[in-house]
Amino acid sequence: MALAKRIIPCLDCDNGRVVKGVKFVDIRDxxxxxxxxxxxxxxxxxxxxxxxxxxxxxxxxxxxHTVEAIAGQVFIPLTVGGGIRTLDDIRTMLNAGADKxxxxxxxxxxxxxxxxxxxxxxxxxxxxxxxxxxxxxPGEPPKWEIFTHGGRRATGIDAIEWVKRMVxxxxxxxxxxxxxxxxTKMGFDIALNKAVSNAVQVPIIxxxxxxxxxxxVDGIVDGEADAxxxxxxxxxxxxxxxxxxxxxxxxxxxVRL
Amino acid sequence: xxxxxxxxxxxxxxxxxxxxxxxxxxxxxxxxxVIVTADAKLIANADRVIFPGVGAIRDCMAEIRRxxxxxxxxxxxxxxxxxxxxxxxxxxxxxxxxxxxxDCLGLLPGEVRYxxxxxxxxxxxxxxxPHMGWNQVVQTREHPLWKDVPDNSRFYxxxxxxxxxxxxxxxTGITHYGTxxxxxxxxxxxxxTQFHPEKSQTAGLTLLRNFLQWDGAA
Numbered sequence: 001m002a003l004a005k006r007i008i009p010c011l012d013c014d015n016g017r018v019v020k021g022v023k024f025v026d027i028r029d030x031x032x033x034x035x036x037x038x039x040x041x042x043x044x045x046x047x048x049x050x051x052x053x054x055x056x057x058x059x060x061x062x063x064x065h066t067v068e069a070i071a072g073q074v075f076i077p078l079t080v081g082g083g084i085r086t087l088d089d090i091r092t093m094l095n096a097g098a099d100k101x102x103x104x105x106x107x108x109x110x111x112x113x114x115x116x117x118x119x120x121x122x123x124x125x126x127x128x129x130x131x132x133x134x135x136x137x138p139g140e141p142p143k144w145e146i147f148t149h150g151g152r153r154a155t156g157i158d159a160i161e162w163v164k165r166m167v168x169x170x171x172x173x174x175x176x177x178x179x180x181x182x183x184t185k186m187g188f189d190i191a192l193n194k195a196v197s198n199a200v201q202v203p204i205i206x207x208x209x210x211x212x213x214x215x216x217v218d219g220i221v222d223g224e225a226d227a228x229x230x231x232x233x234x235x236x237x238x239x240x241x242x243x244x245x246x247x248x249x250x251x252x253x254x255v256r257l
Numbered sequence: 258x259x260x261x262x263x264x265x266x267x268x269x270x271x272x273x274x275x276x277x278x279x280x281x282x283x284x285x286x287x288x289x290x291v292i293v294t295a296d297a298k299l300i301a302n303a304d305r306v307i308f309p310g311v312g313a314i315r316d317c318m319a320e321i322r323r324x325x326x327x328x329x330x331x332x333x334x335x336x337x338x339x340x341x342x343x344x345x346x347x348x349x350x351x352x353x354x355x356x357x358x359x360d361c362l363g364l365l366p367g368e369v370r371y372x373x374x375x376x377x378x379x380x381x382x383x384x385x386x387p388h389m390g391w392n393q394v395v396q397t398r399e400h401p402l403w404k405d406v407p408d409n410s411r412f413y414x415x416x417x418x419x420x421x422x423x424x425x426x427x428x429t430g431i432t433h434y435g436t437x438x439x440x441x442x443x444x445x446x447x448x449x450t451q452f453h454p455e456k457s458q459t460a461g462l463t464l465l466r467n468f469l470q471w472d473g474a475a
Contacts, residue, residue, distance in 0.1 A: 002392070002433070006390050075277050095272055099270060099273055124389075226389070
């Protein structure tokens with residue numbers, strides 16, 4: 001009997017529609033985030049992460065409505081990320097029914113924002129999302145830097161030091177994405193996950209690179225992650241959340257079935 | 258009409274719990290009205306009361322005292338079913354170790370303790386704090402709120418502090434995380450959960466449905 005490791009499907013949404021492609025055989029509307037979130041929830045997802053990639057600020061009202069609709073039907077934790085820049089943004093999302101918000105770029109520009117957010121709303125709802133890229137050369141001790149703007153802009157900030165600082169400021173959880181692995185289907189960056197997980201006391205969500213179910217197991221067993229996040233392997237119906245959990249359980253990982 | 262008051266003292270996210278209660282009311286076909294409020298009169302007129310809470314205990318207690326929520330809860334406990342959730346449960350106890358020690362409402366006997374920075378499982382492996390995610394609750398005695406909830410069901414927790422009490426007869430559920438702690442308590446009209454039933458899918462919604470039908474007798 002122990003705390004279960006979590007599986008978190010991630011929905012990338014643009015103007016109220018799930019993008020990055022979602023294909024299910026028997027779904028009415030493959031792009032409807034509410035329907036997809038409900039489906040994952042019914043399949044045993046432990047949480048849902050909703051990443052808003054809507055470009056224009058005016059379209060954010062759509063995002064709020066979508067979050068409200070998901071929260072009215074899905075009774076597992078819901079994290080909303082993308083464009084969270086102010087305390088008002090956080091309040092809006094929490095009022096819409098989000099349980100946590102993921103802060104990324106705004107934390108890099110203004111680290112104090114994370115402290116203020118944790119003080120105002122509590123660490124339990126502040127997830128700091130970190131996009132990390134390996135900058136050391138082969139043969140050197142591993143070193144990762146954080147990037148912003150979806151991994152396009154280097155910051156020169158060391159990833160391990162950054163995560164420690166964010167936890168010190170009140171981050172309750174770290175969503176750690178490897179920019180080297182994201183979209184590759186080669187598996188998580190295990191060394192990065194392990195280094196971050198050992199550096200801080202709070203839970204780590206591993207993200208970026210999942211191509212098969214063994215990758216999920218590796219992220220938890222070798223990468224020492226507390227939760228694993230994946231999008232495409234679930235969206236395209238390659239694997240269901242149930243299959244992922246059964247596979248993890250067969251490999252000795254405690255899951256909620 | 259089943260009127261449910263969710264006490265709003267300005268601390269965090271009450272929408273999840275209000276939405277879950279509305280959903281359960283709709284599903285069970287009982288007309289249910291959920292009011293999110295700190296108004297003593299509205300709470301006094303409700304059939305059932307939910308006392309939620311998230312965030313740091315010092316800030317919660319400051320608002321609870323400023324808005325006289327302690328008295329409202331104490332009054333409600335005398336006459337109607339009350340469900341306390343997470344920091345709401347902790348606020349009912351006598352004292353918390355959080356924020357260098359904070360006096361709580363003292364409506365239930367017990368203390369709130371920190372998991373510690375060196376928490377380990379029985380094999381010696383390090384455990385993260387906060388305790389965040391789905392863990393099992395062992396039902397230590399029967400209670401109307403456990404109806405149709407299988408023993409050892411997993412519920413969603415997120416907390417760094419936990420309740421301990423010497424009054425074992427009040428404990429209705431326990432969970433293990435480095436140490437054994439009180440997952441649920443019941444005393445007369447009150448049922449308190451450290452986990453979030455509103456975020457615990459089927460098991461949590463079943464518990465909420467039971468609460469909506471509970472007449473308060475333990």
